Amino acid sequence: MKRYSAFAVAREALRYHTGWERAWRSPEPKRHYDVIIVGAGGHGLATAYYLGKNYGITNVAIIEKGWLGGGNTGRNTTIIRSNYLQDPSAAIYEKARSLYETMSQDLNYNVMFSPRGVIMLAQTEHEIRGYKRTAHANALQGVQTEWISPERVKEIVPIINLHGPRYPVLGGLWQERGGTARHDAVAWGYARACSDMGMDIIQKCEVTGVRVENGRVAGVETSKGPIDCDKMGMVVAGNASHLSEMAGFRLPMESVALQALVSEPIKPCMDVVVMANTVHGYMSQSDKGEMVIGGGTDAANNYTQRGSFHHIEETVRALVETFPMVSRLKMLRQWGGIVDVTGDRSPLISKTPVGNCFINCGWGTGGFKSIPGSGWAMAELMATGHSPLTEEFTIDRFKEGKFIDESVAAGVAH
């Protein structure tokens, strides 16, 4: 792999950009791999990357039914933060956030990590108490957050309306090192690094069956023929229930559509990420100038990647009160992604009833921010059979009542 650098840009400029290589190979599948990862989104590619980088396992295939990064990795609002209440969540999300800090250097690929700061607005008395509690919890967890006054919020976000009649801004939980990154670049950067280590990324290859023999996965049936493996990782977000059924076990999970939309590009007006969980809207401004707005999840199961229109209406209605200037914006695009949600709204990174099959799913509405931490932990789990970061995120926690209850702690908008 040729490294990307300022020198490379200069060199290619002098020869009409004829020397750039393809970022990753697109090989035909081999008959057997040590590890098969199903799902070439951020989480799957990160898992493969850290399997290679941290454990030297490079005979790996990453199988993807569509194109890489075309699922939720390409559909999220790119927010990165780690201000969670519960210790296990704070640990894995902070691991992820810290890996984002050095990801561009690590991958030699500019993922445009921008630690611009994330504010979660408190708009009710309950939220004030909740976020103060989270700030204290974060202090104990080593996650840098602070409770800030409404005046400080206004200073950081001049376009905000503090005194809305229905949703006044009463303060905020501020994480200065939270921010955004270029979502596609995260998938592309990992894919390039994986391919460079000799891993095969097999796109447009749908897994149609999982061959289980004597309680272990022997391989998968795909639209490009059967492929054998010693270990398998399921990292398929919205389709996790569907895939696990092929392997003969069920998951405590439901899939729903989550929506986002962007406005027309405007001049820079807000250089942080603002989340308002009471009204279920969050907004940041992309480098292109579009206001990127995240909405709510549908109430009922579906796999449509569209979402119900009235959720958009609710989100925008609330935003218009908090940010009056939004009322003058035209919205350009709207889309949906299928998120898989567990009973306690926390992910599963776990062994499964099938011996050599591991699962990483259930990130629900908060998957993008966790990509590197999730991949790091999943790789450790798959390579060594144990990872301290995943200890609490087992499938069995529902039976044991050991929930990681973030739907209450962090609000609904992740």
Added chain:
Amino acid sequence: MLILECPYCGVKAEETELGAGGEAHLKRYGPGSDDDQFHDYLFMRENPKGVHFERWRHSNGCGKWFHAARCTMTMEVFGTYSAQTYEPPQEIKDKITAKRPGWSWREFSDASE
């Protein structure tokens, strides 16, 4: 936008008039049931790609709970029916079979238990 006809008051209600109540026909286990059964009742969900049965409430209308049969891939509604039943009526099942031959769901809960 999802539109369901309330089987009680006959109103064709759109989504904002309704409350979603999750999977229908969950089996409620009685005294003496074990941890696994209780776990399945609380957390295990069907989550199908295709035919699904759900509970809905006509919350901004007559206020009654009913059931709906729906496709999660296409958002097609096969029909709605009374919640006072252990499994979907035969006519709904026939309608689904006509449109989705070979469809399956988990076992419906059983009145005898």
